[in-house]
Amino acid sequence: xxxxxxxxxxxxxxxxxxYGRRTSGYLLLNYGFCFPDNKYNSVKFKVLxxxxxxxxxxxxxxxxxxxxxxxxxxxxxxxxxxRKATLKRYAGHKKDRLAPDRPTDGEFEIYVLSLCCNLLKExxxxxxxxxxxxxxxxxxxxxxxxxxxxAIAYRLEAKEIVVNNMHLxxxxxxxxxxxxxxxxxxxxxxxxxxxLENEAAFYKNRRLLRGYLRSFYYYARKGx
Numbered sequence: 719x720x721x722x723x724x725x726x727x728x729x730x731x732x733x734x735x736x737y738g739r740r741t742s743g744y745l746l747l748n749y750g751f752c753f754p755d756n757k758y759n760s761v762k763f764k765v766l767x768x769x770x771x772x773x774x775x776x777x778x779x780x781x782x783x784x785x786x787x788x789x790x791x792x793x794x795x796x797x798x799x800x801r802k803a804t805l806k807r808y809a810g811h812k813k814d815r816l817a818p819d820r821p822t823d824g825e826f827e828i829y830v831l832s833l834c835c836n837l838l839k840e841x842x843x844x845x846x847x848x849x850x851x852x853x854x855x856x857x858x859x860x861x862x863x864x865x866x867x868x869a870i871a872y873r874l875e876a877k878e879i880v881v882n883n884m885h886l887x888x889x890x891x892x893x894x895x896x897x898x899x900x901x902x903x904x905x906x907x908x909x910x911x912x913x914l915e916n917e918a919a920f921y922k923n924r925r926l927l928r929g930y931l932r933s934f935y936y937y938a939r940k941g942x
Contacts, residue, residue, distance in 0.1 A: 742872050750865065752872050760786040761879045763841060765799050789879045790922075792886050792930055793834075800837070801830045821934040828894050835887040842880050850877050889923055890930065903935055 727733055737745060742752035742759045765782040782799045802818035810816075812823050821827045853874040856862055862870065889911065897906040910920060 742875055746868055746872050751868050752875075754871060754875060756875065759875055759879070760788045761876050763787050763796070763838075763880075765796060765837065787879050787883050789875075789882050790926055792890075792926055793883060794930065796834055796837075797830060797930075800833050801827075804830055804833065817937075820937050821930070822937045824894050824898050824934075824938055827934065827938070828891055831887050831891050831894070835884055835891070838880055838884045838887070842877070842884070846873070846877055848873075850874065850881060853877065886923070886926060890927060893927070893931065894934070897939075903939055907931055 737749065739758045740748075742756050745756075746752045763785050765785060782803055785793055785795045785799065787793055787796075798819055805813075805816055805818050808816070808826070810826065812826065816822055816826055853870050856870050857867065857874065892911045893906055893909070896909050897903055900906040900909075907924065915923070
């Protein structure tokens with residue numbers, strides 16, 4: 719144990735232990751507990767990419783490495799990996815202006831983002847046998863305690879991270895689709911696609927996508 723304050727501790731005095739910036743999986747495995755809304759939590763996602771005609775991952779999929787998915791953070795790493803792999807097989811007429819590390823064409827980006835979204839959907843269906851709602855119902859039961867409760871909470875948070883990333887990709891696809899026919903990029907960016915989305919969630923999601931959309935506007939719309 720470390721004492722970062724470098725001060726003496728009197729006998730009987732209360733001390734506090736910091737577990738560090740740990741994921742929920744690390745806490746559960748090493749300390750036997752985890753807690754909800756852990757901002758350091760992430761989900762390891764192995765990227766397999768070789769789409770069939772319907773945009774699904776084929777059996778002979780190419781492994782592109784691992785990415786860490788985090789809640790409320792768009793995975794640029796996943797986008798870049800899928801874009802780079804797709805570019806090798808892409809035969810579109812704009813291939814000469816495409817780049818593996820930045821968005822340069824709206825139509826191609828929508829295709830890449832759709833692949834990312836499909837990868838996450840297939841991952842979710844293969845890894846989890848229950849829904850987010852099922853886990854929330856289990857945690858609401860007072861009979862669920864101890865290690866089982868921590869395990870369900872860990873599984874629920876992993877699901878929410880994947881679902882949150884899928885939602886961000888779907889929103890991006892809608893924004894880029896709107897931008898294809900809307901001359902005013904800001905108007906496309908600020909279009910409300912989900913009528914059930916409240917104002918706080920609307921501005922939060924736009925803030926999470928701002929970095930990617932700035933890059934898209936700079937490279938794809940302005941042609942830098």
